[in-house]
Amino acid sequence: MDEDLNRTVSAFRSVVDALNRAKTHERLTEAAGVRLDRPDVKILVHLLDAAEPRRIGAIAEGLQVESPHVTRHVASLEQRKLVERVRDPDDGRAWRIALTEEGAEVASKCRRVTAEWFDGALAGWPAQDRAELSRLMDKLSDDLCAYFKNLGN
Amino acid sequence: MDEDLNRTVSAFRSVVDALNRAKTHERLTEAAGVRLDRPDVKILVHLLDAAEPRRIGAIAEGLQVESPHVTRHVASLEQRKLVERVRDPDDGRAWRIALTEEGAEVASKCRRVTAEWFDGALAGWPAQDRAELSRLMDKLSDDLCAYFKNLGN
DNA sequence: TATTGTTATACTCTATAACTATA
C-alpha cells in the first residue's frame, strides 16, 4: 500500500468531485446550449459512444445504474424526440433505444464540451503525457471494472 | 479534439460511475466495518488527508460542496464522537473540525479499503505504469481544478 | 457590516419493490 496509490486515489476523488458538482453540469448544459439533467446527458452520450441503438438493460449496465432509472429518463428523452425506439434486429420482440438526429447532435455537443474541458486543462501537457494518460486511464477503467465484477458486484 | 481525449473522458466516466454506485459504497463500509453514509466517509477521509483540523468552509471547498451540507454531516459525526470541534489557533473566535482518535481510525480504514481496490485492480501493472498513473492523475487533478477555477466556478 | 456558519426547505439522483407484458 504505497504512497503513489493514495495519491492516485485522492487525485481521482478531486477530479470526480469537480465533475459531479451541480455547477459543472450547469456550465455544461449552458455551453452546449441544451436544457437537460445529468442522467439525460449521460444516457445520450452513452448512446453516442456506443454508436448503435441499445436496449434499456444494456444502457443501465453500461452506466452502472438500475434500469427503472433508465426507463424514466428514456421516456422523457423520447417525448422530446431526442431518442426513439426501434426494433431489435436480433430479437424481433424487443426494442432498442436509438438517438434521433437531433439527439445525436445534442449528445455530440455535450461530449465535445467535456472533451474541451479536458483539452483546456491539458493544454500545457506534452503530447506524450496526454497519450500516456489516455492509455493508462483506459487500462484503469477496464481493470477496475473487471476487478469489481470479480468481487461479485 | 482528438480521439485520445474522448477515450480519456469516457474511461474516466466509467471509473467514476463504478466508484459512485450505491453498491460500491455498501461494499466499502462493509469492508471497513463501519456504518456511515457517503458524505460522512468523504469528510472523514478528507480530514485524514488534510492531516490537520479544518474549518467547515475549508472542508466544503475541498470537497467542492456547499457548506450547509458539511454542517449537517459534521454535526452527526460529532455526535458519534468521530470528530470534535477545536479552537482555531489562527483565529481564536473560530473552530476547526478535528478527527477524534476513533474518527482517525475509521477514516484510515475507509481510505485503506479504497486504496486496496486500486491496488487489486492494478495488480498486474508494471511499477512504472503505476507511478506514471499516479503522476499523471495528480497533475490532471491540479490542472483540471485550476482550469475550472479559471473559468470562474 | 462582513464573514462564517447554521437552520429550513426543496430539488435531483438513484435504489428497491411490486407489478406487467411478452414470448
Place this chain on the structure above:
DNA sequence: TATAGTTATAGAGTATAACAATA
C-alpha cells in the same frame, strides 16, 4: 414461467435561501 421492462415509492445527496452569531 422466465426475461425485460415499467410503475410506484422511498431514501440519499446536495443545493438555495433565509437567518444567526461573532467579531
